[in-house]
Amino acid sequence: MRITVRFDDRVGIAQEILGVLALKGINVVAVEVDVPFVYIDAPALPTDAFHALRDDLAAVAGVTHVRTTDQLPGMRRRLHLEALLSAMPDPVLLLDGEGVIVVGNAAAAAAAGTDERGLEGLALDVYLADDEDMAPPLVAAGFRMAPREVSVRGEPFLLTCTPALDAEGQPAGGVVTLQAPNRVGEQMHVLQHFRPGSFEAILGASPAIAALRRQGARVAALDAPLLILGETGTGKELVALACHAGSPRKEAPFLALNCAAVPESLAESELFGYAPGAFSGAQKGGKPGLLELAGGGTVFLDEIGEMSPYLQAKLLRFLNDGSFRRVGGDRELRVDVRIIGATHRDLAAMVRDGSFREDLFYRLNVLRLEVPPLRKRGDDILTLARHFMEEAAARAGRPCPALSPAARAGLLASPWPGNVRQLQNVVFRAVTMTEKTVLEPADLELADELAGGQGADPGTALPPPGPGPASWEDAQAAFERDLLTRLYPLFPSSRKLAARLSTSHTMIANKLRRYGIPEKP
Numbered sequence: 001m002r003i004t005v006r007f008d009d010r011v012g013i014a015q016e017i018l019g020v021l022a023l024k025g026i027n028v029v030a031v032e033v034d035v036p037f038v039y040i041d042a043p044a045l046p047t048d049a050f051h052a053l054r055d056d057l058a059a060v061a062g063v064t065h066v067r068t069t070d071q072l073p074g075m076r077r078r079l080h081l082e083a084l085l086s087a088m089p090d091p092v093l094l095l096d097g098e099g100v101i102v103v104g105n106a107a108a109a110a111a112a113g114t115d116e117r118g119l120e121g122l123a124l125d126v127y128l129a130d131d132e133d134m135a136p137p138l139v140a141a142g143f144r145m146a147p148r149e150v151s152v153r154g155e156p157f158l159l160t161c162t163p164a165l166d167a168e169g170q171p172a173g174g175v176v177t178l179q180a181p182n183r184v185g186e187q188m189h190v191l192q193h194f195r196p197g198s199f200e201a202i203l204g205a206s207p208a209i210a211a212l213r214r215q216g217a218r219v220a221a222l223d224a225p226l227l228i229l230g231e232t233g234t235g236k237e238l239v240a241l242a243c244h245a246g247s248p249r250k251e252a253p254f255l256a257l258n259c260a261a262v263p264e265s266l267a268e269s270e271l272f273g274y275a276p277g278a279f280s281g282a283q284k285g286g287k288p289g290l291l292e293l294a295g296g297g298t299v300f301l302d303e304i305g306e307m308s309p310y311l312q313a314k315l316l317r318f319l320n321d322g323s324f325r326r327v328g329g330d331r332e333l334r335v336d337v338r339i340i341g342a343t344h345r346d347l348a349a350m351v352r353d354g355s356f357r358e359d360l361f362y363r364l365n366v367l368r369l370e371v372p373p374l375r376k377r378g379d380d381i382l383t384l385a386r387h388f389m390e391e392a393a394a395r396a397g398r399p400c401p402a403l404s405p406a407a408r409a410g411l412l413a414s415p416w417p418g419n420v421r422q423l424q425n426v427v428f429r430a431v432t433m434t435e436k437t438v439l440e441p442a443d444l445e446l447a448d449e450l451a452g453g454q455g456a457d458p459g460t461a462l463p464p465p466g467p468g469p470a471s472w473e474d475a476q477a478a479f480e481r482d483l484l485t486r487l488y489p490l491f492p493s494s495r496k497l498a499a500r501l502s503t504s505h506t507m508i509a510n511k512l513r514r515y516g517i518p519e520k521p
Contacts, residue, residue, distance in 0.1 A: 001045040003053075004069045005038040008062040014038055017063065020056050032072050039072045091157070091178040094164070095143070099124045099135030102173070111152045111178065124176070128152060143174030149276075149286045150178070156288060158184055185253035185293030192256075199242045202235065203387055204380035208372035212239070219367040220246030225319060227364045228342040230371030233421030236342040237302060239371055244298040249338060252297030255290045259311075260303035268311055268327055271299075275329035291324065291335050298338045304364070305345035305356060315339075316360045339364070374416040374423060378490030378500070381411055381423070388424045392431035401431060402438045405502050410446040412490075412500060413483050481515045484508075488517050 007013050014033050021028055021042065030041035045053070054066040071079070085092055091108035093101050104119035112119065112127055119127070124135040128150050138145055143163035150159045157178035163171040199213045219226055220243040228236045237256060244254040257270055273289030290299050301307070307315070318324045323334045341364050350356035374381065385403065393400035403411070416422055430443045484497070491497040498508040511517075 001042055001047070001050060002069050002072060003040045003042065003045075003050075004067050005040065005057055006064045006066075007036055007038065007060075008064065009035050010062050013060065013062050016060050017057060020053070020060065024053065024056070026053070030072060030075075032074050034073060039069065041072055090180075090183060091152075093119070093124070093127070093176040093178075094173065095124060095135075095176060096173045097139070097171070099139050101127060108178070111155070111157070113153060138174065142171040144171075149288070152178070156181060156286075156292070158288075180295075181288040181292040182253065182295035182297075184288070185255055185290075185295065185297065188255060188293060189253035189297070198245050202238060202242060203384055204377055205383065206372075206377035206379035208377045209380060212369065212371065215369055216243055217246060219243060219369060221248070222367060223248065223338060224366045225338070225364050226340045226367040226369065227347075228340065228369045228371060229347075230342070230344060231373045231419055232344045233419035234371040234373060235420050236344075236371055237300060239369060240298075240300045240340045240342060243340060243369075244300075244338075247298070247338070249297050253294045254298045254300065255294045256300040256302060257290055258302045260306035264308040264311060267307070268314070271301075271311070272314065272324050272326055273329075274327035275331075286326065286329075289326065291318070291337050292333065294337050295335045296337070298340055301339065301341045303343055303345075304341035305343035305347055305350060309357070312357045312360050316357060316363060319360075319363045374419040376490075378412060378487065381416075382408060382500075384420060384423055385411055385427055388427040389431055392428040396432045398431075398435075399437070401434075401436055404438050404440050407439050407441050407444055407446075409483060409501055410441040410444060413486050414446060415486075477515075480511060481517075484511060484515060484517050488512070492518075 005017055007017070017038055018028070018031065018040075021040065026042050027044050028040055028042050030039075032039040050068065057063055057066045085103075085105035088105055089107060091105065091111045093104045093108050096102050101119050101122045101124065104116060106116060109116045109119055124138070125133065128134050129152075134150065138161060143161050145159075145161050147158055147160045150157055157180055160177050160179075162175045162177075164173040164175055166172040199216055202209060202213065216239060226240075226243060228239055230236050230239075240256075241254055244250060257267065259267060262270060269287070269289065271289050271291060273287050273292055276286040301315075314324065319339060321334075322336065323332050325332060347356055347361050347365075351358045351361050374384075382403075389403075390400050411423075418425075426444055426446075429445070430439050434443050436443060487497055487500065491500050494509040494512055495505050497512075498505040501508065
């Protein structure tokens with residue numbers, strides 16, 4: 001039985017309370033004093049004897065009440081601590097001031113191939129047998145050290161240490177946490193992709209996007225390399241993230257590398273990692289690359305067409321057997337990772353001219369998705385514009401404006417060489433740089449966008465400046481003809497075109513007849 005005695009503090013009262021139990025011959029196995037309480041563990045005390053004991057204890061001057069309790073505070077804290085440590089998936093070690101392990105959790109014991117009791121009294125240098133002389137610099141630094149890579153029985157971990165301070169605020173030991181590379185990758189994934197990806201996040205209802213969703217759902221479930229093709233700004237990474245979220249690997253990390261944004265040497269170390277001392281300035285202890293960090297998940301290689309021939313060969317080997325070596329390393333590593341590549345370039349043409357490896361092309365091109373450009377999904381332009389306007393207005397802290405009919409027509413007429421990204425930038429700039437409640441074409445700066453429309457389909461760019469129209473009516477007719485010529489392939493009927501331009505079907509039908517749209521074969 002466990003007893004709680006509350007008292008008014010005075011000298012010797014705790015000794016008098018214990019004296020009562022001694023006189024009754026009650027065996028006490030644990031006592032905790034936390035003024036104004038004394039907690040007593042007397043396992044042999046029967047229930048029927050407690051009432052008499054309670055009266056005797058209450059007779060001690062200063063005792064205010066005596067009750068039973070389920071656990072002593074120290075025991076409760078220990079159980080809570082053990083439950084907390086056991087629930088932690090990463091190895092955790094508590095060190096004393098000399099770098100000797102006081103206690104470790106089940107994950108730490110499993111990493112070392114022993115049980116939790118086997119960790120007690122073990123020197124940190126012995127636990128990290130592959131990283132000798134780790135404890136002395138850690139102790140000398142007051143258990144403050146930048147994160148570094150270590151290994152336990154040949155397996156890499158990222159070590160971080162936090163000092164445990166005494167009552168005077170001085171380091172009396174430290175708490176060491178070890179994280180496996182894929183656990184670090186999971187945290188990176190959460191930070192980089194705080195909103196879960198899915199095909200529903202790809203906005204649009206056009207036939208092209210509906211087909212992309214159907215094809216994407218099929219290839220997502222297949223555990224094979226995937227190649228995503230599409231122009232710049234079409235949202236290839238969003239599609240890749242949706243494929244990861246729809247795959248059996250969705251609980252594992254999704255990490256990305258833009259092959260065009262980093263030089264070859266850095267791209268190699270980012271993707272494959274590097275061994276200790278691989279090059280000058282390298283992080284002490286080495287560093288895992290994206291392949292290790294994404295263990296069990298997906299690595300997205302954006303702009304893979306920009307990858308150097310050397311990295312192409314190294315990636316090909318990984319795709320063949322799942323093994324690789326870190327930069328400067330001599331040990332073969334093997335991880336289970338799905339590769340998704342993406343590019344705006346014509347890889348088949350690059351294979352023909354020798355700038356991309358043919359064997360790598362076929363190894364990557366097992367599954368393929370093509371993301372349509374914005375100009376081929378006219379049904380989605382206004383939907384996307386409204387979505388981006390709402391986002392921009394929320395960020396700017398203002399009501400979301402509307403689009404005038406002329407602005408809607410201008411958005412539909414633009415060739416959008418920069419695709420969805422260009423549309424997002426145009427809308428964001430317009431919403432944040434004006435206080436108008438209705439946006440006009442001038443607010444969207446569509447004339448500049450149209451005039452600078454590099455990369456559009458042949459015939460979509462505006463004609464070069466000339467002598468100008470003869471009259472206002474001629475200018476209006478030229479604009480109407482150009483607008484309807486552009487939009488009719490996207491909305492191939494007078495009713496669809498009228499609905500998109502928010503005008504009458506009769507007027508659009510008359511205009512189409514007037515300008516001979518579509519042209520007769």
